[in-house]
Amino acid sequence: MALIVQKYGGTSVGSVERIRAVAQQILLARQQGHELVIVLSAMGDSTDGLMKLALEIDPHPDSRELDMLVSTGEQISISLLTMALRQKGCKAVSLTGWQAGIVTDEEHQDAQVREIHTASIHQWLARGYVVVVAGYQGVTDSGQITTLGRGGSDTSAVALAARLHADLCEIHTDVDGVYTADPRLVPEAKKHTQIPYEQMLELAEMGACVLHPRSVREARKFQVPLVVRSSFQRGEGTRVGGELQCGISSAFWGIAHQEKMAVLSIKGERREEACSHLAKHFDTVGVEAEAVVSVSDCMQYSLSAHELENATAILQNDGKRLGIEGWECEQDMTKVTIVPADPFTEKDMTGKLAELPFPVRWLKPVKRRISCVMPSAMSKAVMQTIHRSLAMNLNAGRSKDFLL
Amino acid sequence: MALIVQKYGGTSVGSVERIRAVAQQILLARQQGHELVIVLSAMGDSTDGLMKLALEIDPHPDSRELDMLVSTGEQISISLLTMALRQKGCKAVSLTGWQAGIVTDEEHQDAQVREIHTASIHQWLARGYVVVVAGYQGVTDSGQITTLGRGGSDTSAVALAARLHADLCEIHTDVDGVYTADPRLVPEAKKHTQIPYEQMLELAEMGACVLHPRSVREARKFQVPLVVRSSFQRGEGTRVGGELQCGISSAFWGIAHQEKMAVLSIKGERREEACSHLAKHFDTVGVEAEAVVSVSDCMQYSLSAHELENATAILQNDGKRLGIEGWECEQDMTKVTIVPADPFTEKDMTGKLAELPFPVRWLKPVKRRISCVMPSAMSKAVMQTIHRSLAMNLNAGRSKDFLL
Structure with missing residues (x-):
């Protein structure tokens, strides 16, 4: 039995059908006996919809209020996924960033995780629950809601995996791993079985959007075993971490x-x-x-x-x-x-x-x-x-x- | 200078235009030098939309998760109104139920307010802010998000007014006061200038939906001076409270x-x-x-x-x-x-x-x-x-x- 943190992106929970499919994947991992902490993004492009509302009111909205607004997106997706899990008979509970004890600095819209008070998550896990945590968000020491900026849900997942000493952090996304190039542009691109933190970080910083650079840096810092895999199909995915030889190509x-x-x-x-x-x-x-x-x-x-x-x-x-x-x-x-x-x-x-x-x-x-x-x-x-x-x-x- | 709690219902904040109009009304009260705590419902029928999503996933969704879901509605409206206030140069801050210290019992979907830790609201007021609080929601002692059930935002407003010892609690709604009957059915119905708690409670319990019975009971219990008035036009409205003679009709x-x-x-x-x-x-x-x-x-x-x-x-x-x-x-x-x-x-x-x-x-x-x-x-x-x-x-x- 392992403790696994699984993150699912916005596309993966973009509709009721997809939420059900994610619930099914979680149940499979559950049936293998794993303890699970799930981190979610907001459904599809719902964050963009909220941003649009805000900009209608003020072209330069206050960043604290923007965090208050957009953090609702993940709160919606975690509650719906938790309902889907419970509906299938699985004990599950949703936690917002503040409920999960994710404490950040005061930098609204681009906050950094400072520490995570994991007591609450551990309590739910000990009672046999799958814990579904809102990604992308946290709370300051003074109780203000913050968001982590672009790619924030990846960062939430890695930060949680680090502080929970998870055995694995799985990033479930709309591609099935890290490729040598974007396969939509370079059909000959090959999927990596494994890639070191350093080189993943270079690719992420230079435009490969499979992982956000901040989450890779966080994973490197805490040596979190990371896997990138598809939300929609089972498969090996790509392991990120360790010191490796370049498997696919010794050139690049x-x-x-x-x-x-x-x-x-x-x-x-x-x-x-x-x-x-x-x-x-x-x-x-x-x-x-x-x-x-x-x-x-x-x-x-x-x-x-x-x-x-x-x-x-x-x-x-x-x-x-x-x-x-x-x-x-x-x-x-x-x-x-x-x-x-x-x-x-x-x-x-x-x-x-x-x-x-x-x-x-x-x-x-x-x-x-x-x-x-x-x-x-x-x-x-x-x-x-x-x-x-x-x-x-x-x-x-x-x-x-x-x-x- | 008075401390006034103003509540605006879902129709009053149903669109960006209406949110702007509410901000304008608040500014007027602000210019008269009042300290203001604003309590909001969710925008228009957004709560129904969230409920529909939940029921698609599970016809009998868990009530804790339902509270997690629907409480986002007020979080959206408070942040947008606060942006609109700030955009007009007014210092304003939004607070969720838990941030405002609204503690309830554990009865998800129909929670009762137990106490309100008003320190946070008082701090913001002391700094000259208009405080915009999410109605309809609270938090249990163990940190679970709850909602107060039907008419919950009225109850939030009255409960806040009681605990803040506000000079007045104004319920802004889509009618301009309490009438002798629903004017859409009985065109001859007359608006009351004032009505006692007891009789308002009878009317509310027997179908007059201008106020929710629970909020009237709360107002009676704490002797909160209540006014029902229109969100859309200025006017006297109807005062609720006190021992009165029946002004319009001594018969009913x-x-x-x-x-x-x-x-x-x-x-x-x-x-x-x-x-x-x-x-x-x-x-x-x-x-x-x-x-x-x-x-x-x-x-x-x-x-x-x-x-x-x-x-x-x-x-x-x-x-x-x-x-x-x-x-x-x-x-x-x-x-x-x-x-x-x-x-x-x-x-x-x-x-x-x-x-x-x-x-x-x-x-x-x-x-x-x-x-x-x-x-x-x-x-x-x-x-x-x-x-x-x-x-x-x-x-x-x-x-x-x-x-x-």
Whole structure:
């Protein structure tokens, strides 16, 4: 008998039928004798519906009140799933974030779990109940309801698994594991049996939305055994954690991509000097801009399109003083990131990949990844080509060679 | 400066536009310098929507889980109203039942308020905030979410007003006060300026849905000054409380009516003896049956149609043994109740009203009211005739005479 934390996402509980199906899956695990803590997201897109109501009232609603509002979404799904479990004869109880003892900091809309008072959950488990906990939410020391921000239910599940010393944390989602690339874009993508925390984190941070980076960081910190698997079908899924050899490809762990990116090109005689000042300004206001590998007559940055406004405001205010003579924006860009099997040197990696027959712009490599940026229209073809090249190298037994 | 508790019902916060209008009303009271605690119901028929979801999953859902589910309705309305207040520059904060310290017994779906820990509300008030509290809900000593049952938000408002020692409790609803009858059925109905707790309670118990009986009882118990007024227009409303003379009519305080009633006729030689046993059986299972004033060959009871099933089950099981030879049911009946201005004697009241030109059946009079039951199709005409008769008696200066 193991203690298992299972998390089901919004799509998995998006309708009464799906809630019933999830209840059935839980019963199977129950019949194997496991103690179960279930963590749920809100049903389907119900959170978006609540947000829309809020924005109708105030385009900039108060974050405490927003947490009060959107935390109802999970409260609805946990009660319905618990009813479905009870209806099938299974002892079950639902707990909100505060009832489950999930204490966070005061950062409404993006709170971090500080501690979990697990007494209540343990009491229900001891009485033989399946405990269904509202994900994505917690409570401050002073009793204010908070939410954990994007991907918050994954984080809730991992945090609970860590504090309950669970034997396993299963993330049930709408895909059946972690792939080498998004299979909708790269049909040849392969599912991993296992992937280490570090590389999962790189993929998650660079756009693989199967897991939220914060939950992976939390899992790494507490060494929580994590499995990503499908809500809709049984199967192995992907284990996340441990120090592993790359099973599928010794050349790379995966290719992630981020859409709605932009490229900002900055011109000026003293542009290099200007840009080192600019980097500090960007940092101050939280604009994450990655530098593109040097091109002839300008400095280029890749950044998320929604940060463009902040970035250009800085250029308008301080550009002239910094010696910047002009700038250009390109939008509708996609950033593609490769997470290789081993640490690699900047020179080797860029050299090899630069031979790809696409006009992509490479970003300055980082320890465990290398990224390039391109117009979104060509990103699918680029990802397929990179994936095929790396897999070919693998097949030819030259995989390590390719990258190093 | 007064401390005022204002309650707004579901229709009053049924849309974003109405929430904005309620915020505007609150601002007006705020500008007069009052401290305000606002109690809200869920938006429009959102609670029904949640109930429907629950019943899809389980026709007999667990009452604890049902409370978890439906209590989200008020959590949504309080956060949205608070956003609307803040958007207009008013300091405001929303509190759920548990955050507001509303402690109830363990009776899920029909909990009673035991005590209110008002410290949190007082703290927010002291900081100059309008405090927006979720009506209809509370929390048990062990931290389970409960709901107060039908009319629960009125009860929340009165309970808060009592424990906060508020100067006034205003119930804002979709009518502009307490009338002598439902104005949709009796256009001549008059609005009361004031009505005592006792008579308001009689009317509420006998079908006047402007206030829930439990909230009136709570108001009487704690002597809370209550006002019923419209959410949509300014106006005097009706004060509930105190010992008063009947202002509009010295003959009667009002006429209430209950639809979906039934009449059960019981036959048998020993029917009187049988029925005294039957009354005990009805009492045991909670069937509220009122006896009709004796007719020749059978005993008759008026009861709510939804209790018929329970009542006939008793007759089927025990009828023969009790000497009951048969029974008949009439459905689609309406019970009409008159609450007179003064205590009256059974004989006088029945004697006078029995002269009305309708085939109604009178029920055995109770201290502060007299009721009759009839097919629903004729109830409107009966109510209009009774109202006119009593008002005529009033006009002729014979009002007291008529009833005594």
